[in-house]
Amino acid sequence: MAISFEHVSYTYQAGTPMATSAVSDVSFTVPDHGYLAIIGHTGSGKSTLIQQLNALLKPTAGEITVDDFTITPKTTNTALKPLRRHVGMVFQFPESQLFEETVRQDIAFGPKNFGMGETDANKLADAMLQTVGLDSSYAERSPFELSGGQMRRVAIAGVLAMRPKVLVLDEPTAGLDPQGRQEMMSLFERLHREQGLAIVLVTHQMEDVVQYAEQVAVMRDGKLVKFGTPAEVFSSESWLRENQLDMPQAAQVAQRLANRGLTWDSLPLTADQLADQLAARWPREGGAHV
C-alpha cells in the first residue's frame, strides 16, 4: 500500500527539440496514511512530481504506486477514473477552476459526475461547506462574489466532496492571510488524524513542514536530494544553506544560542520544542543549570 515512486522521470514535450527534463530518477516510499511535505526552490520540479500522483502527467519513465493503483508510462486514460477519485488534487489557485452558478452546485459537481443523485450530492455539498468553515448561507451564493480566501475554501470543499483517500495540496495556502492559512492547515491535519487521509503537501512554509509533516522530500533541479523525517532534513544548517532552504525559526534561535555555547539534546524545530528545552534548564530560585 502507501505511495511509492520507483525511478520516476518526467520530461515535458518529450521527443521534441523543446524537451525539458523536469523530474529525473526520483525514488521514495511513504507509508500508509502518511503526511509528506515536498519542499524546494521554485522550478525544482515539485508540481511536476505531484501531478503524476493522479496521472494528470504520466511518468516518462519509472513507476508510481498509490495504494492499489499503479501508474506507468503505458497507463491508459480509460483506467483513470477510480484513481482520480482516490487521489484528490488541490492545485495552486484552485479558485480559478470554479465555474458553476452557485457554491453548492460547484461542490456537488464532482460527486454528480461520478454518478451520485442530485439530492445526495447537494446534501454532501452542504456538509463539505461546513467542513471548510463556511456556513450554509454561502451555498446559494455565486462563487465569483466571494473573497479570494472564501473561493479557495469552496474549491477545497469540491475536492473533499469526492471523498479521496489521498489529498495532494500544491501550495494550498499561498496568498491567504495568516489566520486563513492556520485554519486550512488545521483542517488538513484533522482530516489526516481523524479520517486517515494521506497528505502530500507542497509548501515554502518551513514552519508548516516541522509542525505537520511526518516525512519531507527535498527537490532540487528535478532530483530528490534528501528524504527523511523533519529532524533528519533540518539537522544540518550548512546543507540547508547550500540548498537555499530556510531553517525553521525555532531552529534558527537555537542555533544562535548554540553558537554562544548552549548545547541542545536535539535541535528544537518548533516554538513548543524550543520552549520545552528552555523550561527544562530555566534557573529556579537559587541557581541555574547552564
Next chain:
Amino acid sequence: MENIIEVKHLTYRYQEDDPRPALNDVSFNVHAGEWLAIVGHNGSGKSTLAKSLDGLLPFTTGEVTVGGIQLTPETVWQVREKIGMIFQNPDNQFVGATVEDDVAFGLENRQMPRTEMLPRVKDAIARVGMSDFAQREPSSLSGGQKQRVALAGIVAIAPDVLILDEATSMLDPQGRREMLALVRELRQTQHLTVISITHDIDEAAIADRVLVIDDGQLIDEATPATIFAQGERLVELGLDLPFTEKLKAALRQRGIEPPANYQSAVEMEEWLWQSLSNT
C-alpha cells in the same frame, strides 16, 4: 512633513444598498518619501482602498488628493501618472508579447515618442536585473521574475508613489526577499513613496508606519514595533505573529514570564542568554 496623499472621509460601496460599505469613513495622510504598510485580514478592504486611490473605483463620498491634485473624473489620468500599482497575482498584469513590449506599453499609453521610449525601457529592465530576459514571453517567467518585470514598468513611468497590493505574497521566501530588496533600492534611487499592503511581518517591519484596517475602517496607526507588541491580537489584524511572540506565548504556558514589550530576534536571544547564564 509634506503629504503626497491625503484621504478624507472616504466611503465606498460595491452595491448602492450595501449596508456594510467596503470602506467606511477612512481618513489618513501619506508623507512624501515614507514607507507605509497597510495590514488587515482577507476581505477587510485593503484592495478596495488601493484601487480607490488610483481612481479605479469611483467613490461617491469623501476626498482623495494625490500630489496636490484632487481626484475627480476629470483629473483621474493626471493622478494615475503619479501612482504605480503592482498586484498579488503576477499572471494578471501583462499585456505585451515580450518583456520589452510589456514595459513599453505603459509609456506608449503616455504617448512618448519612440526614440525616447526605447532607451528608457532598456534602462528600466536593466534596473531590475532582467536584461537577459528582455525578449522573453512574460508567461514563461517565474513568479518572482514576473514581479520584477512589473517593477520595471513602474521604473519606466517613474511615478511618485508605488502601491504593492500583496505583491510578494505568491513568491517563495527567496523571491520575496529579492523583491523587497529591489523595492528598497528603487525607493532610494527613484525617490518613491511606498505603500505596501501585506500580511508578511518582515515586509511590515520595513515600514516607517503601519495602518491597520478592519471591516472597512481604519482602526490603528503606529510604528511597526508598537503594532508587533500587541502579541496574539496580531492574528486578528491579518498579520502573522513574529516568532519571538510565539516563543513568548509558549514560555508563558510553561510558567516563564518574558518581558512584555516587543523584542527583535536579537533582543530576545540576548534576554534568553542572560536569563540562562544568570546565577
